Amino acid sequence: ISKPKFHFLVHLPAYIRRFGPAIVFSTERYESFNHVFCLLCIHSNRQAPSRDTCRIFSHQDTVKHIATGGYWYDPIVK
Secondary structure, three states: OOOOOOOHHHHHHHHHHHHOOOHHHOOHHHHHHHHHHHHHHHOOOOOOHHHHHHHHHHHHHHHHHHHOOOOOOOOOOO
16 A cells, blocks of 8 residues: 655745745646647557657657757758
């Protein structure tokens, strides 16, 4: 049986005063990312969901790179 450890809550106010907002303890950012995975699984063939998800993420990252003005260095083209 795993018992949750809440001892860090005793120190949390001091950490907030010293370091600012307790972003490290926040999980909403990661839990909202589950929605992205669910949407990507809709377009999967269910045979290789990890591969399909990686391909879609790769495509999205490439589009984001190009849309923000990024480029790939080609040593042949001067």
